[in-house]
Amino acid sequence: MNELSxxxxxxxxxxxxxxxxxxxxxxxxxxxVMFLCAExxxxxxxxxxxxxxxxxxGLPGSESSDAWGGAWGGQMLVIFIIAVAAxxxxxxxxxxxxxxxxxxxxxxxVWQDLREPGQPPFIDQQVxxxxxxxxVWPTLTPAGIRxxxxxxxxxxxxxx
Amino acid sequence: MTGALLAAQVPSWQxxxxxxxxxxxxxxxxxxxxxxxNRIAYGKTLGGALAIISAGLFASDWPLLGDWTSQAVFWLxxxxxxxxxxxxxxxxSPVYSAIWFALSLLGTAGLFFYQGAQFLGVAxxxxxxxxxxxxxxxxxxxxxxxxxxxxxxxxxxxxPKTFSVLxxxxxxxxxxxxxxxxxxxxANVPAATAQQAAERLHATGGILTEQHMAHxxxxxxxxxxxxxxxxxxxxxxxxxxxxAIAIQGKPRLDTRIEEALR
Numbered sequence: 389m390n391e392l393s394x395x396x397x398x399x400x401x402x403x404x405x406x407x408x409x410x411x412x413x414x415x416x417x418x419x420x421v422m423f424l425c426a427e428x429x430x431x432x433x434x435x436x437x438x439x440x441x442x443x444x445x446g447l448p449g450s451e452s453s454d455a456w457g458g459a460w461g462g463q464m465l466v467i468f469i470i471a472v473a474a475x476x477x478x479x480x481x482x483x484x485x486x487x488x489x490x491x492x493x494x495x496x497x498v499w500q501d502l503r504e505p506g507q508p509p510f511i512d513q514q515v516x517x518x519x520x521x522x523x524v525w526p527t528l529t530p531a532g533i534r535x536x537x538x539x540x541x542x543x544x545x546x547x548x
Numbered sequence: 549m550t551g552a553l554l555a556a557q558v559p560s561w562q563x564x565x566x567x568x569x570x571x572x573x574x575x576x577x578x579x580x581x582x583x584x585x586n587r588i589a590y591g592k593t594l595g596g597a598l599a600i601i602s603a604g605l606f607a608s609d610w611p612l613l614g615d616w617t618s619q620a621v622f623w624l625x626x627x628x629x630x631x632x633x634x635x636x637x638x639x640x641s642p643v644y645s646a647i648w649f650a651l652s653l654l655g656t657a658g659l660f661f662y663q664g665a666q667f668l669g670v671a672x673x674x675x676x677x678x679x680x681x682x683x684x685x686x687x688x689x690x691x692x693x694x695x696x697x698x699x700x701x702x703x704x705x706x707x708p709k710t711f712s713v714l715x716x717x718x719x720x721x722x723x724x725x726x727x728x729x730x731x732x733x734x735a736n737v738p739a740a741t742a743q744q745a746a747e748r749l750h751a752t753g754g755i756l757t758e759q760h761m762a763h764x765x766x767x768x769x770x771x772x773x774x775x776x777x778x779x780x781x782x783x784x785x786x787x788x789x790x791x792a793i794a795i796q797g798k799p800r801l802d803t804r805i806e807e808a809l810r
Contacts, residue, residue, distance in 0.1 A: 389613055389614045389618060389742070389746070390611070390612070390613055390614050390734055390737055390742060391737075391742065391745050392611075392730060392733055392734030392737055393610070393611035393612060393613055393731075393734040394613055394663075395730065395734075396610065396611055396727055396730050396731050396734055397610055397611070397613065397622065397626070398659070398663070399723070399727060400606075400610065400720075400723065400724065400727070401626050401629065401630065401659065403719065403720055403723045404630055404633075404720060405629065405630065405633055405652075405656075406719075407716040407719050407720055408580070408630070408633040408634060408636075408637060408716070409633070409637075410712065410715070410716055410719075411580060411584075411637060411712045411713055411716050412636065412637030414704075414708055414712035415584055415637070415703045415704065415708060415709050415712055416585075416637060416703060417699045417700075417702075417703065417704060418642050418645075418697075418699065418700055420642050420645075420646070420684055420687060420688055420691075421636075421637070421642055421645050421700075423684070424636060424645055424646060424649045424684065425636070425637060427649070427676070427680065428633055428636065428649065428652065431652070431653065431656050431676075434656070434660075434668075434672075435656060435659055435660075438659070438660055438663050438665050438668065439663065441663075441665075441755065442663045442664065442665075442749070442755060445748065445749050445754050445755045445756075446744075446745030446746070446748050446749050447745070447748075448744070448748075459749075459754065459755050460755070460763065460764065460767045463665055463667075463668055463755075463764060464767060464768060464771075464772050464775075466665070466668050467667075467668065467671070467768065468772075468775060468779055470668075470671055470672065470675050470676070471779040471782070471783060472779070472782065473675075473676070473680070474675055474679065474680065474783070474786075475782055475783055475785075475786035476786075477680045477683060477684075478683075478786050478787065478789075478790040479786055479789055479790055479793070481683050481684070481686075481687050481790070482789075482790040482791075482793040482794040483793060484687055484691065485687055485690060485691060485794060486793060486794065488687075488690075488691035489691075493691075493697060493699070494642070494691055494697070494699075495697070495699040497699065497704075510704070510705075512698075512702065513702070513705055
């Protein structure tokens with residue numbers, strides 16, 4: 389395996405993943421999608437770090453640098469990135485839940501009152517029509533035998 | 549393999565126009581611009597076709613990894629990761645976005661396995677796809693139960709969309725330019741050097757050794773011990789903070805009086 393071209397390919401894949409997350413964060417208005425994009429940028433950085441770690445493991449002199457682990461430094465950083473991303477997701481989810489309870493929707497533009505004084509407000513342009521195929525939400529295929537409800541269940545849960 | 553691996557050589561316009569990567573970045577940026585939520589008719593078909601052309605141009609310009617099996621596996625994993633990432637930012641429904649993001653994470657985990665980072669691949673699947681994406685789906689379920697909303701069908705407008713895509717294309721272009729020297733070097737690596745690198749990776753302390761997990765644990769709990777403790781403290785603080793934010797205290801007095809009077 390050619391280690392140099394492996395490094396090149398991984399750096400570009402990581403850069404592309406980072407950039408796609410960047411576009412999504414700047415363009416989308418749904419707060420949950422914005423945070424998914426932030427996580428995607430972290431993933432791009434992780435891919436680059438793993439590529440660098442592998443490359444340094446193949447360099448001459450990487451065996452002797454035991455104190456810093458040579459090749460292992462990249463993997464250590466990615467472990468801590470995963471831990472910090474988990475913390476960030478927990479806090480972000482709690483915040484988004486509170487914000488959506490107050491505003492009633494996940495739109496980031498609801499909170500534009502927090503902008504600087506003197507900035508013009510953001511006003512929606514023409515919103516595209518909702519198409520019929522957009523109204524369909526993901527559903528699960530029914531599997532297994534349909535359960536037979538008995539009398540008690542029918543009394544308690546009228547909608548089964 | 550010595551020398552400056554990161555050195556930008558500014559190409560002339562003729563060289564840039566003859567380079568497949570330039571066209572791949574330009575067509576890819578156009579594809580993302582078309583695919584993002586907007587009012588273009590047949591946007592998905594057109595954008596998907598442009599994205600496939602862009603991926604093909606990238607594939608023709610990136611250096612080869614060696615034999616064709618490893619090349620095919622790498623391209624499959626990279627295509628899954630990047631394609632699912634583009635679908636994440638382009639789906640109008642946040643549920644589909646979260647599911648595409650989980651697929652992109654599976655692709656990333658595959659890329660980690662491909663580099664020999666076994667533990668990180670498993671940790672990505674367990675922590676990200678298993679915990680974080682499920683939490684996202686729970687929050688979507690709690691916060692947006694009544695179907696699609698108009699703000700998912702429109703972005704902030706044409707200005708942020710165009711300029712973020714342009715900024716992204718510039719970033720990737722500069723990265724490609726900066727790594728040009730690395731690409732040239734990778735074309736003529738002597739076989740002996742590659743052999744030595746493989747031996748070092750497979751040696752006792754290397755990444756591809758059979759004792760991968762043991763070495764990873766040894767480095768984690770000796771060199772980075774304080775960082776582990778700090779990460780644990782951070783997780784605890786995040787847990788306490790999330791609970792403190794999410795739990796609503798008693799309603800305020802005037803609200804309670806209003807409810808009593810109702």
